[in-house]
Amino acid sequence: MKRSVLIIGPYLPGKSFGGPVKSLLNLVETLGDYFDFYVITEDRDLNAKDVYSDVEIGSWNQIGRAKVFYVPKGKDFKYINFILKDINYDLVYTNSFFSKQSIIIQLLKYLNVIKKPVIVAPRGELSSGALGIKSKKKKIFLQAYKLFNIQRKQSYTCTSITDKQDILTILGHNTKVIKAGNIVSSDLKSGDSLRKKQSGQLKIATVSRISKIKNIDYSLSLLKVIDESENSFNEIIFDIYGPLEDEDYWNECLSIRSNLSRKVIVNYKGAVDYNEVINILSNYHVFLFPTKGENFGHVIQEAFLSGCPVITSDQTPWRKLERLEVGYDISLENQEQYINAIKHYLYMDNKNYELASKKAYEYGIYKVEHQLSIKEHIDMFNNEIKK
Secondary structure, three states: OOEEEEEEOOOOOOOOOOHHHHHHHHHHHHHOOOEEEEEEEEOOOOOOOOOOOOOOOOOEEEEOOEEEEEEOOOOHHHHHHHHHHHOOOOEEEEOOOOOHHHHHHHHHHHOOOOOOOEEEOOOOOOOHHHHOOOHHHHHHHHHHHHHOOHHHHOEEEEOOHHHHHHHHHHHOOOOOEEEOOOOOOOOOOOOOOOOOOOOOEEEEEEEOOOOHHHOHHHHHHHHHHHHHHOOOOOEEEEEEEOOOOOHHHHHHHHHHHOOOOOOEEEEEEEOOOHHHHHHHHOOOOEEEEOOOOOOOOHHHHHHHHOOOOEEEEOOOOOOOHHHHOOEEEEOOOOHHHHHHHHHHHHOOOHHHHHHHHHHHHHHHHHHHHOOOHHHHHHHHHHHHHHO
16 A cells, blocks of 8 residues: 655646756656655745635645645645645655745644654755845744754655765754755757857857846846947847746846847746746757756756756866766856856867767667666655554
8 A cells, every 4th residue: 555645835837946856757757657746836836826726725635646725825734734634644744944834844743743754845945045035034944943853743855965965964963864866857868959159159048936046136137248249240139938037136137138139048937837947948059057056957957968068166066077978067156167067068160069969869868767766755754653
């Protein structure tokens, strides 16, 4: 008989939550043979005013391999408390640290209302980059959290050594943290690409929420330096995909864009469905993503599967990319190295780019076929349930 896992976190059909939805979707669809999954989620997308129109709110829906309950806004505690009493579950897995629904679960566990084990997946929310956003509220919450030793009642999961260290640094070194890498999509289909590459011409894309932690203004500043210092390139196109989360921040980005010449074209393409990302990126030469912090970065994996080399920061688990010849992972303090990385692809001819693209795709396939994360999650869930 399969054990049941109750998941708390953003889920389909949401488009604007980014990686957390992809993480849960891959987990549920991959491990559905081993566990029965119930998902509690919100009734609307991130920052949306309207509820989802294609699901039934306030009741269970069969979405893929999970039963999903969409909680009406403002009634989280009422419905979560009811669901906890109504269904049989063996473990609770909450896919956030700071979200309202996750906080409810953690408090109910602390108060011993939840008797079953709870695993919290902070998803990079305890990294220095993430904590620097809305830092005052988070600081007050964390002070109260540690004062009452809430972390002693539950376990936490991380995806990398860096992720684990962030959790231990914030919550204390006696906190139980279990490593279980993000499950990578098993869809090995690459995008159908017709892209060609001319020296002096480059098509760049990024797919992310428009928010400070994703550092889009940094990308635009890099292009501004190249625009002002290089005379021998023909054209750079930078297309930005993703939901507009922070309008004030986006206005800062637009201010930088307004100072670019006609040789650097920046387009905002809006949000995209999760299943469209690989095909979209297959039309670009480089994925540029100088993020301030990712506990994984599903879109990086999807960029590789599209045959798109990646230029990212050293604040993700995707490291040693230059040595693998599939991109670059660079400190955000080293702007010059970012510029050189972009120029490396900008002046690359078609023959050399085809080799670079092939290596990126092969690396993406390798990461799918050699992942340990499936077994790590099975062991984590089973071991916590047996406690």
